[in-house]
Amino acid sequence: MTGTVRVIINDRPIEVPAGTLVVDAAKRLGVDIPVFCYHPKLEPAGMCRMCLVEIGMIKMDPQTRQPMRDEEGRPVIQWMPRLQTACTTRVAEGMVVRTNTLQVQEAQRAILEFLLTSHPLDCPICDKGGECPLQNLTMRYGPGESRFDYADKMHQEKRVPLGDLILLDRERCILCGRCIRFQEEIADDPVLGFSDRGRGMEIITFSDPPFASYFSGNTTDICPVGALTTTDFRFRARPWEMTPIPSICPHCPVGCNITLDVRPSARKGGWDILRVMPRQHEAVNEIWICDKGRFVHHFATAEDRLRQPLIRRNGELTPVSWEDVLEVVAEALSRAGPQAAGLVGDRLPNEDLYLFRRLFGEALGSSWISMDPPIFGGEWVARYGVGTGTDFGQMRPGSLIVVMAGDLEEEAPVWFLRVRGAVRRGARLIVAGGKPQKAERYADLILRYRFGTEALVLVGALQVLLDENRVAPEVLPRLDGLEALRKALEGYPLDFIGQRTGVPVEQIRAFARAIAEAGEVVLIFGREGVVDGEAFVGMAANVLALTGHVGRPNNGLLPLWPHANTQGALDFIGARPLPEEVPVLYVVGADPVGDGRPMPRAGFLIVQDLFLTETARMADVVLPAQSWAERDGTFTSAERRVQRFYKAIPAVGEARGDWEIFIAIALRLGQRWRYLSPEAVMDEIARTDPRYAGMDYGALAWTQPQWPPVGTSRDLYFGGTARPNTAGLGRVRPSEAETPEARWPLAWKAPEIPSEESILAIPTRRLYQEGTLIARTPHLRGRTVPWAARMHPETARRLGLEAGQMAVVRVNGQTLRLPALVDPSVPSQVILLPASLTARAGVVEALPVKFRVEVGNGALPR
Amino acid sequence: MLREKYAHEVEAILAKYPVKRSAILPLLYLVQQEYGYCAEEGIREVAEITGVSPTEVREVVGFYSLFYDHPIGRHRIQICDDLPCALRGADELVAHAVRRLGVQPGETTPDGRFTLETVMCIGACHRAPAMQVDLEFVENVTPEVFDRIVGDLSRDGM
């Protein structure tokens, strides 16, 4: 399968990589070979027979090894006796293909006539109508009329729920199996199948709950007919009524490219988001998104959004005008001056974070700002984060992906898909964690350590690398601190590490060797169970730097940050402790009270958010902010890709962009800011911040053609209904290690290891964790993970708890109160908590005194 | 259930194949022996034993005509009415069976004793008409033979 071969398609020659399918080779020439069951992201199935073409080989003279020629000098072609499926035939040197002969056209008409014999032809009420490959291909290749007697149509169920999110119309289904293959090959949730046979064949799901997959919505995109629709979008709009607005998914650090399909809506009194569709970006999300990204958009247009500013009068929050409220806010801030403090969430766009920093630094002279939640490891990611050009889609044999201290599918679902794809193409995978996860199915090596000892596992790996002299020679001159590290490691013999971590020493060796021997290494790390974040990320950085796996594409650290713009928040704000008591606290896009995290006590509290959060309920002033759908902006993904999203709907009520509010306050504080739009802010960042140099909106809007071509006017069927990328591929801000002259420092911090007897409280991320945003999508209600402290029955016994009782946990100085849930799959001696509750894992304090059990009123939802 | 009650059989079946998934068909026969049909509980257990998803086992139940996703009679009478048998009186035999049992092909007698089916060729064309009763061949079937077999099975006390 190496090298290229020359083929002739419709008399036009083309050279393509060996192993290319005829259907793809034709596409590269701009020749359409219509398909239904074939999808460029899936293994070919050869089922629908729509892509039948004539295929032949140029006859070669065995003596001269030259093509044989007829009297007129044309090469003699040995045609195969039957038509062949272009989707299963791979090109070969000297292959000749004809896609437009009478014989081929007859076959195309025949297949379409067959497909339509069982199709209900209910296009006028079908959601797919207008963007339907079956419609499109029938218009172009099909017979005008069917000879099938309409009364003979086989009638089947038209509304079969495949779970809460997806509905199946059995009559419309053409049994191409794209959905089944997607679930098997891409999502690895083989929960769809064919039942029965012949004309009675139908799609079924038999999982519990039905269609149990975080990726189910993608099947509706690649379904070439209207057989699969989402319960969210079904019957809500015709495709041509909607305008697709390019956007970036606001939920996780992957930065999936999406469109918000919007339409004027009487119900919403303006414009409404009808659906979210994946937008192609082959280096980020290809053409996939997870179900959270697809369905958790209702919060943007929710009824209970804050629509006007509120101020506390006589103890009640009461509506007030922007003019009046801004006066109050400016006055309060100005009075506090350098003592004013700010807490800002990591969902805010870069432009807003930048202005927030300027507001505090320049207008107030205060350095008391912090991101919420606080995050560790940012400086190492800035230094050794994955190199520019990193793309899981390019990782192959020789590449190694390490996942550590995080659940890949739960925390970054689309990375999970892409890592699985890389493994299918030959990359290796190592998963290290304190509890099992789905990605382990493909792992060459699984390290199961005791929670809290992850930094020690890496210390062990470093030990092996140094012992076995596996430091990459070419990086030696760039490293700083190698000798100090060597010395520090002396206190950590491997046997001790094996015993404390619970990982056999041989596995630690195999882990270190795999990293040293791989050509490329991406280390994806989370925070699950991590007690000493600085030591953990520092040791991970050491491992990669020592082995030369930093500073270039497909190498480096890749953090499982909690939110869509955590990286931006690290870049513009950073995490630092605030004083326990401040005169004025300005909380933007964060709900520390609701999440149970500590917050400084404030004489005057300003809260700016989408909803009246728990924190907002305590505020003196509440400012209504816009969601990402209502304005332009940029997010920086965990790969440090800066990507633009575009305004999709008008502001809800009187809500203003965070950036606008900051400007209005700054002006009142005497600043002379002149930004008319987020674009102007980004222009300034691109000029003044070297990390974001040149990343103005124009640069971020640059695109190039993506393969496979989907959704453009050139292709109406290849990929289903995923959107093309016409609005920008973004730009990656380079890691520091990429600069040729940069030094590569090594870290040392003796890791804090919790004692073996201690019980650890561990923040754990779940995709559908109960929360403010997900609560506004009713379709996901059945799958939402309720707030609970999950623990092994043994742990519960030790704590004197029973399922459903309220547990009061004291950890990291916080006191948390939530229902206990007993679950034998949880490792013993840990309590799993919702991730938003506490920033990092910690030892549960002073047992059993501070571990109280309150009986009654402990019934769990669900 | 299977693993307890049919531990030996399950073990013997698994030992036949290098890949566990191959055991699905034989295990489903065990499920049918136990439940009378491919009950959901049995399907899920086969999925667990073979390490595939329940959906993939359910697919198999749906595809093959000898697996049933619904309860059937205690005895299955399957009359071949394919061409070779039909050339030698199969359609008449089916008509007789319908009269004798009082149910149409595909149906089960109200007492739950017999399920009558017409099936495709069973490889007994030289002794047509032919049928299978609980997968045992009965060949050169006349109405008298049919009645005798039904009579015997009606008295078996099952």
Add this chain to the structure above:
Amino acid sequence: MGRYILLRHREIPELHRLDVYLRHGGYEAWRKALTSMTPDQVIEEVKASGLRGRGGAGFPTGVKWSFVPKNVFPKYVVVNADESEPGTFKDREIMEGNPHQLIEGALLAAYAIQAERVYVYIRGEYRSVARRLEAAIAEAYAAGLIGRNVLGTNYSVEMFVHLGAGAYICGEETALLESLEGKIGHPRVRPPFPATFGLYGQPTVVNNVETLANVPPIILNGASWYRTMGTEKSPGPKIFCLSGRVRRPGNYEAELGKITFRDLIFGEEYGQGLLGEERTVKAILPAGASAPMLPASALDTPLDYESVQAAGSMLGSASIIVLDDTVDIVWAAYKMVRFFQHESCGKCTPCREGTYWLRRVYERLVAGRGRPKDPELLESIARQMAGKTLCPLGDFATSPVLSSLKHFRKEYEAYIPQPLEAPVAAPAGTVETVPGR
């Protein structure tokens, strides 16, 4: 040597017992191959014999074996005992009456390609047959003929019976392999072929029961002995399954090309004529429902692969169903179309939708609701299917339609109600309206 080479149990009572089989030269070929022949020599001998696959396709068996790569392991032999073609019951008789000859043939195939396992895939309806075969395999194990270090050599081989569960499509070799892997019986796209990518993705030979039963006598007596039987291109003996409107239906073993349809139907030692003195042959189905039917004018065609093909059909599995002048051709075609519609796996569009459509048109025809253009429509649907399907089943399904229209079009016209005349009563055959499972 007796009259029979394959159906030897007919002259040797109790041949299914190992001791009887051994007394009559049983496993001599196996011993000979293991102790005095290399695997390649076995392949060469079978190649030289000219043995062709008896399952229907007629592909040279030795050539099929030679496609298997030498140094990829493990390898498998799969015995196709999914005998499901209407009118076919020969493999059943071999397995019931002469099982050890099949087992010996399968072992020889395994040795030839150096396979470590043999699976016998038997259709689910043959459960009782499978039990007999399993008993025979157990005897052979006990006698050290199968298992570790067979007959003291360093060759080891295992053999297992696997029961299907009711699906004609699993007679197609790639669907059979899918089924054996525990999946639904959807045929695979070829290439790759089973010889390189078969069971569990490993090199695999799939051979029919009767084919393998031919192998022990070939190895024991040599290819030139084998070639004294049959014709140049179709050597050897063949079992002909005779059914339909004949006096004495059954399996008949004869040399290929040495008898004609007429001999088989009317010969004293064969079918002994039709079910009534006054009856005449109307049509012959040479290979069950799958090959085109032939009119009575083909009666004198010799029964070998080439001659039947020259006559416009296929010898296939040699399952000859005889239709006499009492048989309504449209009804018979309907029965066969119904069979294929029932057995279409549903994977590819033209077969799934085409067989359904054909069935619906036949249903209205035999119900007396035919339309003037229906014969034309049937022909067009069949031609739209032909050559476009994923596996041969779709092509098979067009055979009864196209061949009956070709030879008996007039009978179709009789089914189309004439305007202003009383409707025609439905002729023989019950009619269902909705396909069952």
